[in-house]
Amino acid sequence: MRIRTFEEYQTAYQHSVEDPEGFWAEIAQEFKWHKPWKKVLEWNFSTPDIKWFVGGKTNITENALDRHLRELGNHPAIIWEPNDPSEPSVTLTYKMLHDQVCRFANVLKRNGVVKGDRVCIYLPMVPEAAIAILACARIGAVHSVVFGGFSAQSLTDRIIDSNCKVIVTSDGAARGNKNIPMKDTVDDALIACPSVQKVIVLTHTRTPISMIKGRDVWWESEMKQVTSDCRPEVMDSEDPLFILYTSGSTGKPKGVVHTTGGYMVYSAYTFQNVFQYEKDQVFFCTADVGWITGHSYIVYGPLLSGATSLMFEGIPTYPDAGRFWDIVDRHKVDILYTAPTAIRSLMGFGLKYVEGKDLSSLKVLGSVGEPINEEAWNWYNEHIGKGKCPIVDTWWQTETGGILISPIAGVTKTKPTYATLPLPGVQPILVDESGKEIEGNGVSGNLCIKYPWPSIIRTTWGDHERCRQTYFSTYPNLYFTGDGCLRDEDGYYRITGRVDDVLNVSGHRIGTAEVENAINMHADVIESAVVGYPHDIKGQGIYAFVICENTLDDEDLSRRDILATVTRIIGPIAKPDKIQFVRGLPKTRSGKIMRRILRKIAEGDTGNLGDTTTLLDPTVVDDIKAGAM
């Protein structure tokens, strides 16, 4: 399945378009299946109904663990680097990981989890997060990992939406010099979650926590009660593997559902090809397992490929801004996969944190999560890659399960800020507002995909109609990504950012509606409107225009109250960077907020606000302009 040259890429791509079923069948054969599929693909994008490797039976953990035991049993599967650099790192070989996963799978069973049950995982970046994920997959439970930075309220919403039976957490998390209380947050969340019967608590930071009799059990003592013998559950290719919540332009986050067979094949295929992973290399993806990047490229993709995946608990700036480079140096990292926001932030600290670090082990650099600006690309290339490591700017989404548009390291000629070309099996098209295809090169439009790839979203948990509406109804028979895109004269793709009301703040996806709802929870707030604006480090910052009930005595205090409210409702990642109090919002006569105008004001581009004559009260705009921050 490995592409080595650009000619091989072209041949593979051609094959994947002319005969997608034949193409993917060949790749899928490299995995262990209990029963072969009857048909490679059945699909329609109108309902939508998408099935890959129909009738095939497998277990993804057998492919990620058991399959490697003979040859790679003593080979490192996970290297864990703790938050505190003075503490020792931990290496789990494939044999050790297999043992732990089987044990924890038995712990889940002991605590009442059966195939099809949902298990919530709310853990810091510790190896046990990967163990818990794989243990679920071992027994056919559906994991729903929730990023550790989300609030109790967000956790509650996600647990209730998917009706989780068990939650796995830890006493606390260590991030930089902060100790974050995880179990306390879980306790708060569970007040409103009657479906949760058991809480399995990992001892990590040894912070004092409450333990409720009959409900809460310790990870460590449970692990002693079980054997490491756990037969993998035979799963249908289309059985759900996991749910991962993500933000959209409207309402509450939705639970994106990925299934077993297609996700397995695609995450492994893209991992091996995009990064050109070679045996014995160390792969370091700096994402959190709470996001899709962590699922596909810390856990599944690397382990399915027999790779060594480095997991880092801490943050890039602790104990100083040289931490990533220190990790690369000490663990001889071959491939580094990180986000533009991290690069921009570290760039800001200057070169003194890079100097003196041996980065010569690096061979490939990756970027993900948001558009990478040219300056960051060049810095990454020059100072980290020393001009000799290809940079793969990988474009994809929670919904796509794996990378769709990206260079193949060392194979595709790169170009700063371009995700370049679609991977085999991916058929992108650009359309205009009316859905008409924009053909040829040197054009831009809305990015859609016209043919399914194996790890495409199957449904949104509990609400299939929402999946249809969000992704498959804007343009008939196309998957709509929500991204704008440019295709240059060479046919190279460059992602220009979201065209809907979704923000990308430090690589985190946040819906403007979600933030507005949280702000509106504040007792004094009547209404609010949230837009993004360019931010040097975060990519996008959050700008909130807020109408309050009374004249404020102390604007600053009110701002802090609003920030506290947003933190309580969503989590610190959704805190607005700027809050401007206004007396009114620019609305049309039909009551629609004209965000276009607010966006311009937030960007500081107030010279030309376009046509404001359709506004109910055009004077509102002058007031907002005068008070802009």
Ligand code: WTA
């Ligand atoms: C954006 C993250 C430009 C895009 C894997 C997409 C990118 C959203 C890139 C998905 C990239 C991701 N260049 N933009 N290389 N990668 N995006 O679901 O707007 O957290 O729609 O998945 O991030 O974010 P998500």
